[in-house]
Every structure is written in C-alpha cells, then in structure tokens.
Amino acid sequence: MEAATTELECSLLPTAKLSTSTEAALKRLRKMLLLEHKDWGPDLVIKSFNDWDKVFFNRRLKRHVELCWRTEDSVEYWAKRGTYGHQLDQGATWRWAHAKIELNADRLLLKSTPRAMREGEAPVSDFIVMWGVFLHECCHAYLAVLSGTADDLEESAQGYDGGHGCYFQRCIYAVDRSSRALMGVPAFCCYGTKDYLPQKLFDVKNHKVIPRDPKMPILKRVGLVQMWKTCSRMARVLLRA
Structure with a gap:
C-alpha cells in the first residue's frame, strides 16, 4: 500500500510531465466539463472513466474496476449512512485485484444540493460534486486494485477507520491538488466517521499524519x-x- 501511494503521489507532482496521450485525455475532460449547463446523462461518468484513469491514476483502474449507478433504496449501507458513493473489493485474480464503484443516483442526480467540498469553502454545483465523489471512490479503488484491499489493516487493528487512513488521505490529497490545478474540480475529501473511532488527520503542509x-x-x-x-x-x- 505504501508503494502504491508513493507511485500516485509522484505521478501527480506539479513538476510531472504529461505524455501526449494523457494531454489528449485531459483536453477531452476539460471539454466534457463544459456540458455542465447542457443536456448530459449519468452515462457521462462511465464514458469518461478511461480518461480520468489515464490523467489521475496511471491507467491502473482500466479492466479492474466496475463502475455503476445504484438507487438509494437498493443498498442498505447507503440508507444507514446517507453516502454519495461506495467502493467494494471484488477479490483478486492472479496478479490484480478487482473493485466495484457504486454511485448513489438518488443523492447525486435527484436529491443533490450544492455543498462545500472542504470546510469553509463556497458550495459548488451538483455537477462538480458528482465528479468529486467519483474521484474519492476512485482513490479507494486504486488502493484496492494495487494492494488487494482499500482498508489499511494496520490502522484498523489499532481502532482507526482503515478505509480513510494515512494512505487514502495521501492519495486523495494528491488527486485533489492535481484535479484543482488542471481542471478546477476538487476531489471529495469530506467523509463521516463513527463517533467511537478516532480519525487520523493528514497534515498537508508537513506531510505527516496527526492522530486525533x-x-x-x-x-x-x-x-x-x-x-x-x-x-x-x-x-x-x-x-x-
């Protein structure tokens, strides 16, 4: 998990050079974002998946991640926590693991309301929130594909929320910084934690984890x-x- 996280951080450094194919994918994504005030459908996320993967995740997700929309009443987990998306480990075959990303159609397409992507920031549109949630779940899937699980088992054993531990926070910060700079799209960094689980915080400035x-x-x-x-x-x- 450490190696996968370091690889993602290095590939998204501001000084990292983009290949010709990655630049072409970035242009397509920027053009796609212009559809915000026009007619677009939920299949837009699925159609643009490979371009997001190429620009932000080193093509690690292609052929290893299943992406789909689900209604809120079809997933008991969402009803309990009111989440916008969910990532499921699908097991491993030979070298690579597989993951599934489920996006909450009710909250992102029907019941969504503009909200801040970070504490203190002005609310952004439903369209941008959808991409922020998508990037959040892709970070989970990235760790699941390369590490076999999205959970940090070591942190889970210590009583911390393994799904949003040190490695995830490093990944989501790298993706958020890059997506804001390249496209003006913030990754969805906010998430809920259970009251009885102390959540570690990531100190971006000093690049270290601070336990709460x-x-x-x-x-x-x-x-x-x-x-x-x-x-x-x-x-x-x-x-x-």
Whole structure:
C-alpha cells in the first residue's frame, strides 16, 4: 500500500510531465466539463472513466474496476449512512485485484444540493460534486486494485477507520491538488466517521499524519441532542484531565 501511494503521489507532482496521450485525455475532460449547463446523462461518468484513469491514476483502474449507478433504496449501507458513493473489493485474480464503484443516483442526480467540498469553502454545483465523489471512490479503488484491499489493516487493528487512513488521505490529497490545478474540480475529501473511532488527520503542509486524541469526541452536526451529548462528554474528559 505504501508503494502504491508513493507511485500516485509522484505521478501527480506539479513538476510531472504529461505524455501526449494523457494531454489528449485531459483536453477531452476539460471539454466534457463544459456540458455542465447542457443536456448530459449519468452515462457521462462511465464514458469518461478511461480518461480520468489515464490523467489521475496511471491507467491502473482500466479492466479492474466496475463502475455503476445504484438507487438509494437498493443498498442498505447507503440508507444507514446517507453516502454519495461506495467502493467494494471484488477479490483478486492472479496478479490484480478487482473493485466495484457504486454511485448513489438518488443523492447525486435527484436529491443533490450544492455543498462545500472542504470546510469553509463556497458550495459548488451538483455537477462538480458528482465528479468529486467519483474521484474519492476512485482513490479507494486504486488502493484496492494495487494492494488487494482499500482498508489499511494496520490502522484498523489499532481502532482507526482503515478505509480513510494515512494512505487514502495521501492519495486523495494528491488527486485533489492535481484535479484543482488542471481542471478546477476538487476531489471529495469530506467523509463521516463513527463517533467511537478516532480519525487520523493528514497534515498537508508537513506531510505527516496527526492522530486525533481518542478521548476527544468528534463534533457532528446532527442536531441539538447530539451536540449536548458531545459537549457533556468533552466536559467529562476535561474534568478528568
């Protein structure tokens, strides 16, 4: 997983040179983004998949990733967490693993609302959110294909959220930085974490992982009741300190 992450980071460095075929793919993607205010369908994501793979993922996903749309009522996982997309490991055959990316059609195409891709940023359009979620799930698939699993098993054993651990955060940062610079499209870096799992944070400036204090609960915007519980827990932690 370390080797796969380093490979992606190096290929997306600002100084990295693009091949002729990659530049052609980038031009097609930029032209495709002009369809935002015109008629386009959900098949646009599937048709442009190979170009996204070529520009941002070193052609590692082609023939190893299945991409599809699913309705929210057909996936119990989405109903519980309200996620915009989901990545599933499909097992390995010989050298390469296979992965499946499912995008939530209800939230991205029917119920979507403009939202910020990062804390404090102005909301972006539904069209851009769709590509941000797509890039997020492609990062999961990239690690699954090259490493056999998208989960960081070492972090999972320590009680952390393995799906969004150190390696994923390094990958999503590299993709987000590159996609913003090349196309003005931010990758979807926001994700939910369970209250009882302390989430590691990635310090972009110093390029290192900062573990969150496991005693400090994560504040979530889920209503006054949850905020009251969170504040009470924080008060108890401070009193014990």
